[in-house]
Amino acid sequence: MDTIKFSSEYFNAKDTLLCGQIFRYLPYKKGYLIFSLDKCAYCYTENDYTYIISNDKEYFYNYFDLKKDYSIIYNSIKTYGDFITKIATLGKGIRLLKQDITENLFSFIISQNNNIPRIKGIIERLCENLGEKRFLNEIEYYSFPSVDKMSEMDVEFYKSIGLGYRAPYIKRLAEDIKGGLDLNSFNNLSTKSLKIALNNLYGVGPKVTDCVTLFGFNRGDSFPVDTWIEKVYKENFNGTLSDRKKISEWFINKFGENSGIIQQYLFYYKRSLERL
DNA sequence: AGCCAGGTCTTCG
DNA sequence: CGAAGACATGGC
Numbered sequence: 001m002d003t004i005k006f007s008s009e010y011f012n013a014k015d016t017l018l019c020g021q022i023f024r025y026l027p028y029k030k031g032y033l034i035f036s037l038d039k040c041a042y043c044y045t046e047n048d049y050t051y052i053i054s055n056d057k058e059y060f061y062n063y064f065d066l067k068k069d070y071s072i073i074y075n076s077i078k079t080y081g082d083f084i085t086k087i088a089t090l091g092k093g094i095r096l097l098k099q100d101i102t103e104n105l106f107s108f109i110i111s112q113n114n115n116i117p118r119i120k121g122i123i124e125r126l127c128e129n130l131g132e133k134r135f136l137n138e139i140e141y142y143s144f145p146s147v148d149k150m151s152e153m154d155v156e157f158y159k160s161i162g163l164g165y166r167a168p169y170i171k172r173l174a175e176d177i178k179g180g181l182d183l184n185s186f187n188n189l190s191t192k193s194l195k196i197a198l199n200n201l202y203g204v205g206p207k208v209t210d211c212v213t214l215f216g217f218n219r220g221d222s223f224p225v226d227t228w229i230e231k232v233y234k235e236n237f238n239g240t241l242s243d244r245k246k247i248s249e250w251f252i253n254k255f256g257e258n259s260g261i262i263q264q265y266l267f268y269y270k271r272s273l274e275r276l
Numbered sequence: 277a278g279c280c281a282g283g284t285c286t287t288c289g
Numbered sequence: 290c291g292a293a294g295a296c297a298t299g300g301c
Contacts, residue, residue, distance in 0.1 A: 114282080114299095271282085
């Protein structure tokens, strides 16, 4: 069991988990459990210190992007005006997680035209059925399935865990990866080429592409546009475009490399905070 | 009960 | 090219 302890005003588990970048987490005791691949971390904050107890310290140090100084990003973002400053302050504890590319891609294919509680449920059933049992101390959980295992299952299985019309997309991606598609090699591509490559995968459109370039490939010049972002664009930016790809380009043109983190602030604000 | 959810694919002008 | 309809399921 490994513990990471740090003091940071730029990290908050709740902000980081509720901004829509990850679906495998649970409230637990004083904080949250977070699952990635076959690993698990228990994260909580006490007396201004955050503790991350896990079964792979180095993995989660990287996963939570702890060596990056978010104060630099936070302060540079303040030049974008009152509204951006406000939402950045509200979501100050958000960190862009450095997720596993494969798990992230499967997860966001599942996410399309779906709601977050249901997405969480489907991914949980995927892990319970096809993953391997693991422990963090006395906590039992299941790993994210291997591609080999997923490629063995038929479309009917995927429908049975609630995937609906997305079932063939999952089956096909698993088969393609098993057949030699090397997602990690995409790391060498420019963001522009990367987006084209991802968009060409079956079941992956512009929105899922932007999520994966941002959450899996850590490209800050990505701006996923979903129904919530479309709403914030119209209501808070007086936007008139309706094509989501064009809305995404509009934001990237405005925020450049900071697009990704600002998108997270906006999503979190619109979906979880505005009504408060 | 009916609209909606972190959309994409196919088909048709 | 862009617009329109189909698509599974269940949360709220």
